[in-house]
Amino acid sequence: MKILLIEDEPDLRKSIKQYLHQEGYVVESAADFVKASEKAGVYDYDCILVDITLPKGSGLDIVKQLKDKGSKAGIIIISAKNSSTDKVKGLDLGADDYLAKPFDLAELNSRIKALIRRRNFDGNKSIIVNEITIIPEQRQVSVKGEAVILTAKEYDLLMFFVSNKNRVVSKNSIAEHLWGDDSDQMDSHDFIYVHLRNLRKKLMDKGCNDYVQTIYGIGYNFKID
Amino acid sequence: MKLISKTLLYYLLISLPLLVLAGLFSYFLIKAELRDGTDETLVSEKINAEKLIRSVKPTSIIYLSSDSLSNIRVVNNPKMETKLYDTLIYDLEENENISARILRSHFTVDKINYQITVVKTTMEEEELLEGILTTFTLIVGFLIFAFIIVNWQLSKILWKPFYNTLSQLNKYDIKNHEHYQFKHEKTTEFNQLNDALNKMIDKIYSDYVQQKEFTENASHEMQTPLAVVKANLSLLMQSPNLKEDEMDRLQIIENTIKKLSSLNKALILLSKIENNQFNDTETVNIKTITSRITNNYADVIQSKNIDLELKLNDDVFVKMNTVLAEILITNLLQNAIRHNKDNGLISIELKDNQLSVSNTGIPLNIPEEQLFMRFKKDDASKDSLGLGLSIVNGIIKLYGFKINYSHSNSLHRFKVLFKKDLL
Known part of the structure; x- marks a missing residue:
């Protein structure tokens, strides 16, 4: 998988690159418009x-x-301006996400x-x-072939864990993922625990291993050996 | 009270007593003059009578006038002093008392004592005085009337530029600054006023623009450094062998970063609302939005053991920006959750065009009127940004809705009065 990262702030570029590299992506970067335009014109990226x-x-x-x-x-x-006009403009031009x-x-x-x-239509759908x-x-989620019925938030939580497996994810990032901007004003993340407990229970009831490790003080790690 | 009425009132308050005083003064002055005239006539008549006595030396009564009131008679009694006095005489013809002035004096010729009596009716003088007084009153009345009319019209003309400026100033809206320019006036003072106002609103406007740009730019500029910190923090969290106290610190840093970025987002939102950058309005159903948002928060509410009473009776259609409608209701709900207590209650009611959000919680410890101000927050809620209700208020003001806060039966209640979209 090849990713092109276009970002002018060097420290941010470096950390995004490092994180994605650990995920197994090949990451190339460009720091300004001219270089970015050049690279995007010449090479193909996923x-x-x-x-x-x-x-x-x-x-x-x-x-x-x-x-x-x-x-x-x-x-x-990725933009510093969380403006709906920029977002709409970007998506209208054909960007997939903001x-x-x-x-x-x-x-x-x-x-x-x-x-x-979503883009890999030919690949595995599961x-x-x-x-x-x-x-x-x-x-849909199943464990050992048996369907597990999850609520929307439980499903989103599982997907977030799976996408970031073997990584420490903080409670804040989970809250942001599940509640978006609404999580800004929440002063406690107790309710994450409720969803997590239910998700764990539903999976383990079907004989699934408990992959969720609690990382003291910070959050969780969905650990797959 | 209007300036014109006030000016006139003061004029009248000062001029009326003066005019009355002047009237009284002239009355007495004229009266005294008239009396002097009468007296002089009487004295000269007396002198004539004395001349008559010297030449004729009468022995019996002599009538000096047809009405026989003025006369010369011989008297026995010794000398008396000359007297001048007012009296009333009965007039047979007119059948009434008329006022008159009498001069009575004594005159001795060849040891014969004469008494001279000269009388003059003062009716004409009184009539004259009356006439003068009436004329005076009429003139004064007319003058005052004319004065009021002239002043009224004059004030209207003179103060017209002032009233123009005033009405322009009343309509001033900083968001449409370009349309306001106070005109050049011919009257020096008004021209100075308008110049000063022009200078003032230009300064206010440029400060306003600068400030709104500053808030937004500063907040935007802060997002990238925050992203750097956040990203590096994520990477740091991945490192194995972190000690417990290190993890605690990472957690504290992460929470702080989150708070900073929320603060930033809220400030940007607030300045966008105040700068009217949410232009697209549509008809939104408050009922649908409210039920969707409360649904989204169901788990948060539940985790705090708060009871939620939802009474969404009517569809309420309001013309506004959808995003702002969502933010408005979300912030009210978040406020009700945050300042609640365990096992508390939140009650949301939508009826007619009124949305009320009530919650249990400790009594307010900031003054009510500071509730909607930026960064004014209850000491007890340290994690609060103190911007939620300012954002609510900003949205309310933007659309001309109304919001009020009340506290009763240990319930805090926010009531929003929407402007109904009449479709």
């Missing part, structure tokens, strides 16, 4: 992460350029995975993690 405000140009123009040349790459806009800064790397990772999954099978298109 996914392109593009910042809107760039030196020497706008990220939106890169989206336009990619669409004009008929690129099949998934495009995620993520406002400051975002969580785990969130970015799960968005990339979802995007790539995700298999040991005894757990997930069919994202139908939001």
Whole structure:
């Protein structure tokens, strides 16, 4: 999987690169509009992460350029401006997703995975993690062939864990993933625990291993050996 | 009270007593003058009578006038002093008392004592005085009337530029600043006023623009550094062998970053609302939105053991931006959750065009009027940003809705009065 990261802030570029690299992606990066436009024009990528405000140009123009040349790459806009106009403009131009800064790397990772999954029509339509099978298109989960009925939030939580398996995800990032902007005003994350407890119980009832490790103080790790 | 009425009132308050005083003064002055005239006539008549006595030396009564009131008679009694006095005389013809002035004096010629009596009726003088007084009153009345009319009209003309400026100032809306320019006036003072106002609103406007740009730009600029910290924190969390106290610290840093970025987002939102950047309005059903949002928060409410009473009776259609409608209701609900207590209650009622959100909780410890101000928050809620209700208020003001807070039966209640979309 090849990803092009277009971001002018070097420290952010470095950390995104590192995180995605650990996920097994090949990540190339560009720091300004000209270089980004060059790379996007010459090479093919599976996914392109593009910042809107760039030196020497706008990220939106890169989206336009990619669409004009008929690129099949998934495009995620990452912007400091969480403005609905930019979002609508970006999506209208053909971007697939929009993520406002400051975002969580785990969130970015799960968005990339979802995007790539949606784009790979020819590939596997299901995700298999040991005894757990997930069919994202139908939001169906089964353990050892037996269907598990999950609520919407439990399903989203499981997908978030699976996308970020073997990684520590903080309670904040889970809250942000499940409740979006609404999580801003929440001062406690107790209610995450309720969903987690229910999810664990439903999976284990069907004979699934308990993969969720509690990381003291921080959050959880969905650990698959 | 209007300026014109006030000016006139003061004029009248000062001029009326003055005019009355002047009237009284002239009355007495004229009266005294008239009396002097009468007296002089009487004295000269007396002198004539004395001349007559010297030449004729009468022995019996002599009538000096047809009405026989003025006369010269011989008297025995010794000398008396000359007297001048007012009296009333009965007039047979007119059948009434008329006032008159009498001069009585004594005159001795060749040891014969004469008494001279000269009388003059003062009716004409009184009539004259009356006439003068009436004329005076009429003139004064007319003057006051004319004065009021002239002043009224004059004020209207003179103060017109002022009233123009005033009405323009009343209509001033900083968001449409370009349409406001106070005109050049011919009257120096009003021109100075308008110049000063022009300068003032220009300054206010440029400060306003600068401030709104600053808030938004500063908040945007902060998002990228925050993203850097957040990303590196995520990476740091992945490192194995973290000690417990290190994890605690990471958690604290993460929470703080989250709070900072929420604060940032809220400030951006607030300035966007205040800058009227949510232009697209549509007809939204408050009932649908409210039920969707409460649904979304069901788990949060449940985890705090709060009872939720939902009475969404009517469909309420309101013309506004959908995103802002959602933010409005979300913030009210979040406020009710945050400031609640364990095993508390939230009651949401939608009726007519009124949405009320009530919750249990400890009494307010900030003054009620500060409730909607930025960063004014209850000491007990340290995690609160103190912007939720400011955002609510911003949205309410943007659309001309009304909101009020009340506290009764240990329930905090926010009531929003929407403007109904008449479709």
